[in-house]
Amino acid sequence: MAAGGPAGLRLEAVAKAAGVSHPTILHHFGSREGLIHALNRETVEHLKSVLLGVLNAQPNSSDDAITATFAAYREGLAQRMIWLFQGGQPMAPQGLPVFDEMVEALHAFRLSWASPNASFDIEDTRAIVHLTTIAAFGDAILGPRLRRASDAEEEVRQRQRFEQWFGEMLNVYFRDKS
Amino acid sequence: MAAGGPAGLRLEAVAKAAGVSHPTILHHFGSREGLIHALNRETVEHLKSVLLGVLNAQPNSSDDAITATFAAYREGLAQRMIWLFQGGQPMAPQGLPVFDEMVEALHAFRLSWASPNASFDIEDTRAIVHLTTIAAFGDAILGPRLRRASDAEEEVRQRQRFEQWFGEMLNVYFRDKS
C-alpha cells in the first residue's frame, strides 16, 4: 500500500506477506475495496496516536516536538497519508481534529514558555503547526532525494542539520513575535 | 498517472483519453513500462522548466518567488513528483541540478538585496530552498485537507494568508541573520 498506493495493492501479495491464502483476506475484509478502507481507517488511527503521542510526551522545547514530528512522518506515516488525500473519501471528521488539538496544545506551550505579559495570535500558532506538518510530510517524501549525500550516514547528518536549522528559524520567529 | 500512480496506469484508459486504441500506445512506447518512463522523463522536464521559470522571472522580492513556487507545485507538479521518488529509478543526474541552480540564484539575490557588508552562509540559503520546496510540495498534497474551509473561496483566502505568513517568517529570519 505504501509502495504502490491503493491501485498497486494485490490480494496475493498481501496474503503472502501475512502468511495466508488470498481468500482468507477476502473473508475478513469482504473485498479488495474493504481492505483498502480498513487500511485507511488504520492509517487515520495511526496518525492520531502518533501525533497525540508527540504532545503527550510533554516536550520541554519546540525542538523536541519538531524532531519527533519529522521522525513520525519519516517512519511511513507520510507514504500512507498520501492516499487518504488522493482518494475521494474525506477524512475530515476523523482525522482533522488532531491538528486542531495540536494547535491548541502548542499554543498553551508557547504561552507557558514566553514572558507572562507576551501575547500571541492563535492564527500564528496554527500557521506554525501547518508549516511543521507540511514540511515534515514533504521532507519524508522528497528529503532523501533532495539531499545529495554519498552514503546513509551523511544523509542522516544532513537531515539532522536541517531539522536543527528549522527549529532555530522558528525560534528566531518566536523571539521576534514576543 | 497523477491520480493512481504508475500502478494504477491502464493502457486502455490512456488510449481512450488520447483518442486512440491501446496498441497504438504500445507501438510508440514499446511497453507499459516504456510509457511510464516517458511520463517520468516528461515530469523531470516539467519540473526543470517550471523552477527555472520562477528564477528567470527575476523576482523583485522573495515573496514573489514563494508565491510562484507554491503555485507550480499546486498545479499538478507535486502529484507527479511523488512517483519520481517512490519508484526505484534515481532522478539524480537529471532532476537535482535544478535545485543547486536555485540555491545559487537565491544566494545571489540575497547578496544583492542585503546591505553590502552583510555576509551569508550558502548552507543557510540551501536550507531555505529545501524548506520552500518541501513546504510547497507538502502544501500541494495536504494543504486543501488541512484547511477546514467551507467553500473554495475561503480555501484560497486561507492558502494566500499562509503563503504570506511563510514569506514574512522567512523575512524575519533574513533580517535576524543580516
Added chain:
DNA sequence: ATTATTATCTACAATACTGTCAATAGTGAG
C-alpha cells in the same frame, strides 16, 4: 460431547490487462 460458528484452504469461474499479429491506411523519397 455435540453443535453452531468461524477460519482457512484448494480449486475454479469470470473478468481485466498487457502484449502480439496480421491487415489496412497513411506518408515521404526517389
Added chain:
DNA sequence: CTCACTATTGACAGTATTGTAGATAATAAT
C-alpha cells in the same frame, strides 16, 4: 507513381487478478 516505412486498428493469446464455492479444520457455546 512506386516503394519503403510508419501509424493505426481489431482480433486474439496468455497471464494476472478478483471473487466464489465447497470442503475441512479450528473454536466456542451449551
